[in-house]
Amino acid sequence: MLVVTWNCNSIRARMPRLLELLRTHQPDVVCLQETKVAAGLFPHLELAMAGYTAIDHSSGTWNGVAVLVPIDTDAAGCVFGLEGQPRPEEARWLEVVVRGVRIVSVYVPNGRRPDHPRFAEKLDFLDAAAARTAVLVESGPTVVAGDINVAPTDDDLWNPRRTTGRTHVTPEERDRVAVLLEQGVRDAWLQAGEGGRYTWWSNHPAAVERDQGMRIDLTLVSDHLDVRRCLVDASFRRGERPSDHAPVLTWLDP
DNA sequence: ATGGTCGGTATCCGA
Numbered sequence: 001m002l003v004v005t006w007n008c009n010s011i012r013a014r015m016p017r018l019l020e021l022l023r024t025h026q027p028d029v030v031c032l033q034e035t036k037v038a039a040g041l042f043p044h045l046e047l048a049m050a051g052y053t054a055i056d057h058s059s060g061t062w063n064g065v066a067v068l069v070p071i072d073t074d075a076a077g078c079v080f081g082l083e084g085q086p087r088p089e090e091a092r093w094l095e096v097v098v099r100g101v102r103i104v105s106v107y108v109p110n111g112r113r114p115d116h117p118r119f120a121e122k123l124d125f126l127d128a129a130a131a132r133t134a135v136l137v138e139s140g141p142t143v144v145a146g147d148i149n150v151a152p153t154d155d156d157l158w159n160p161r162r163t164t165g166r167t168h169v170t171p172e173e174r175d176r177v178a179v180l181l182e183q184g185v186r187d188a189w190l191q192a193g194e195g196g197r198y199t200w201w202s203n204h205p206a207a208v209e210r211d212q213g214m215r216i217d218l219t220l221v222s223d224h225l226d227v228r229r230c231l232v233d234a235s236f237r238r239g240e241r242p243s244d245h246a247p248v249l250t251w252l253d254p
Numbered sequence: 255a256t257g258g259t260c261g262g263t264a265t266c267c268g269a
Contacts, residue, residue, distance in 0.1 A: 010261055034269090061264090112268080203258070203269085207258085
């Protein structure tokens with residue numbers, strides 16, 4: 001089972017690249033973040049023409065997550081939102097059961113700056129995510145995939161000196177991610193990653209050329225499942241109208 | 255040296 005997670009940074013702006021992703025990799029599950037679309041404008045028809053059904057959790061201009069599966073695959077048990085999340089009106093957490101696996105598409109708040117009120121909310125969101133993940137793992141096979149907006153270690157940064165004191169790298173954020181990883185899930189890339197590890201590069205044109213990136217998009221897999229392979233397809237960070245994130249591909253065995 | 259670009263019912267703000 002191939003599970004892809006991708007912060008597409010607007011599903012409507014990214015439709016050509018999303019269709020390319022579906023054609024190229026023919027994934028069994030796609031977790032999307034930052035779809036940035038109102039529910040009524042979600043491109044269900046175009047996706048259906050490409051052979052996919054979408055469950056979307058949409059909140060208009062900002063945020064938005066979705067899970068895509070092939071049209072002949074059953075998607076059930078949908079849960080919209082995360083119990084205990086700050087600002088529940090922001091669409092950042094979606095659970096869907098696909099082929100017996102509880103799939104979560106998550107978009108963790110950015111946090112803006114460590115001294116900003118939104119930063120504390122980011123920490124609260126990560127706490128709620130860890131608590132919910134523990135419940136899900138207890139009930140069966142679980143995959144939590146998405147834009148975590150935290151680089152777990154300095155190895156996940158092109159230049160730790162440049163990011164010290166900013167969001168994504170503070171001990172407070174990293175402690176929360178460490179707790180999340182203690183809930184019966186493991187980081188698929190750390191276990192079976194191949195090739196480049198960064199998943200996000202700034203929109204500064206030189207950032208991609210110079211590989212000045214971070215690994216902030218993670219696929220967390222419960223111990224019910226084997227991780228065969230994990231890779232970041234950085235080709236989607238280049239070419240025509242790319243997102244600022246690259247998709248992460250994870251091959252799982254039951 | 256604190257830049258740059260991209261997205262959105264948008265001529266600023268968030269990332």
